[in-house]
Amino acid sequence: MTSSQQHQRFTALLHEHRKIIFKVAASYGRSSADRDDLAQEIAAQLWRSFGRYDAVRAKFSTWMYRIALNVAISQARRRPEAGRFEPLDAHHLETVGSDEPLDEIDERLTALHAFIARLDPLNRALILLYLEDRSHAEMAAILGITRTNVATKIARIKQQLRGQMVAAETTGA
Amino acid sequence: MELDEMKQAWARMDLRQDGMEALLRQDFRERRLDRAHASLRGALAWQAIGIGCWLAFTVFVASFWVQHRHVTHLLAIGLLLHAYGIAGIWSSVTQLLLISRIHLFDAPVLVMQRRLAQWRRFRVVSTFVLGLPWWFLWFLLPLVWMTWWSGVDVFVSSAWIWANMVVGAVGVVFSLWLARRFAARSIRSPWLQRVADDMSGRALLRVSRQLEEAARFERE
Numbered sequence: 001m002t003s004s005q006q007h008q009r010f011t012a013l014l015h016e017h018r019k020i021i022f023k024v025a026a027s028y029g030r031s032s033a034d035r036d037d038l039a040q041e042i043a044a045q046l047w048r049s050f051g052r053y054d055a056v057r058a059k060f061s062t063w064m065y066r067i068a069l070n071v072a073i074s075q076a077r078r079r080p081e082a083g084r085f086e087p088l089d090a091h092h093l094e095t096v097g098s099d100e101p102l103d104e105i106d107e108r109l110t111a112l113h114a115f116i117a118r119l120d121p122l123n124r125a126l127i128l129l130y131l132e133d134r135s136h137a138e139m140a141a142i143l144g145i146t147r148t149n150v151a152t153k154i155a156r157i158k159q160q161l162r163g164q165m166v167a168a169e170t171t172g173a
Numbered sequence: 174m175e176l177d178e179m180k181q182a183w184a185r186m187d188l189r190q191d192g193m194e195a196l197l198r199q200d201f202r203e204r205r206l207d208r209a210h211a212s213l214r215g216a217l218a219w220q221a222i223g224i225g226c227w228l229a230f231t232v233f234v235a236s237f238w239v240q241h242r243h244v245t246h247l248l249a250i251g252l253l254l255h256a257y258g259i260a261g262i263w264s265s266v267t268q269l270l271l272i273s274r275i276h277l278f279d280a281p282v283l284v285m286q287r288r289l290a291q292w293r294r295f296r297v298v299s300t301f302v303l304g305l306p307w308w309f310l311w312f313l314l315p316l317v318w319m320t321w322w323s324g325v326d327v328f329v330s331s332a333w334i335w336a337n338m339v340v341g342a343v344g345v346v347f348s349l350w351l352a353r354r355f356a357a358r359s360i361r362s363p364w365l366q367r368v369a370d371d372m373s374g375r376a377l378l379r380v381s382r383q384l385e386e387a388a389r390f391e392r393e
Contacts, residue, residue, distance in 0.1 A: 052279065063279060066285070070289075071278060073282065112183065123390070130176070144283035145391055
């Protein structure tokens with residue numbers, strides 16, 4: 001494959017799976033500028049690694065998630081004290097195919113984003129994949145843990161979230 | 174709200190993509206495509222140059238102590254520098270191998286994060302071990318070179334050398350104290366911040382926590 005063909009193939013795949021980049025950037029970037037920068041960094045790293053991508057060994061989305069999450073976690077760790085998370089703003093969000101008022105969805109998404117921000121980088125990766133409706137097998141392949149471990153962790157995070165909601169309701173009452 | 178409800182909200186939400194995609198495409202086309210490959214080549218070339226320099230240094234000090242093996246203090250200094258050179262080669266080769274394992278970022282997340290933490294830990298420790306002796310090397314190396322070049326033992330004026338050894342020892346203690354004092358504060362220069370973090374042990378602590386976190390994530 002020539003360099004130009006490889007570039008064309010890469011751009012087509014990048015376009016097809018672009019949501020992965022944006023959602024990882026939205027989950028790990030602290031501010032709007034941070035999210036844009038992270039998205040660009042992920043795309044650059046994907047291109048750097050593309051020459052070694054083997055479609056027989058992994059699905060493109062699995063390979064892409066691995067790289068995107070690795071870049072995002074590394075960036076988050078390089079700047080551990082870079083300030084608090086800013087919620088996703090209207091610039092980053094839009095609702096798709098929903099009759100629900102935007103405010104109600106926004107409220108839930110704000111709560112979700114706040115919950116995600118409190119998780120450590122590895123658990124954040126897990127919850128992102130769960131929200132993206134990935135199978136346990138794919139989550140295990142992306143994260144490098146067993147399927148049983150994935151199931152246990154999701155159950156634990158659900159429990160943790162339930163606890164937080166109860167605590168919030170008690171405080172609010 | 175349950176996690177499953179959040180999942181439903183997440184599914185109905187989409188990220189506004191027009192602006193972000195345009196930004197990605199423009200940046201990718203203009204800068205990152207070439208730079209992505211160039212930065213990798215640069216990192217590997219830099220490490221290769223480092224190995225070459227350390228090899229040249231080690232060969233030089235080996236020839237020095239072999240030439241002066243009958244003079245005890247010159248033999249001792251030569252052997253110490255030889256050990257330092259071997260440590261430098263070991264550090265550069267190890268870092269080259271570690272970088273070649275991590276540069277593609279396509280390993281499973283846990284494996285990759287563990288490799289990255291191991292590389293950071295190695296970098297911090299080797300910077301510390303190879304950096305601090307410069308409080309002594311700055312005057313020992315020119316003297317070794319002068320002795321080798323002129324054939325005259327310039328180490329005979331031992332009072333001056335001992336005075337500098339004491340200054341070096343004080344310098345080591347002072348730099349450790351300074352690093353500990355400034356590590357907790359926010360330093361404007363990222364380079365100085367990194368040096369302070371490395372020297373104070375703060376970076377090592379951070380990377381050890383990351384390794385523990387990875388181990389816990391795998392275990393639980």
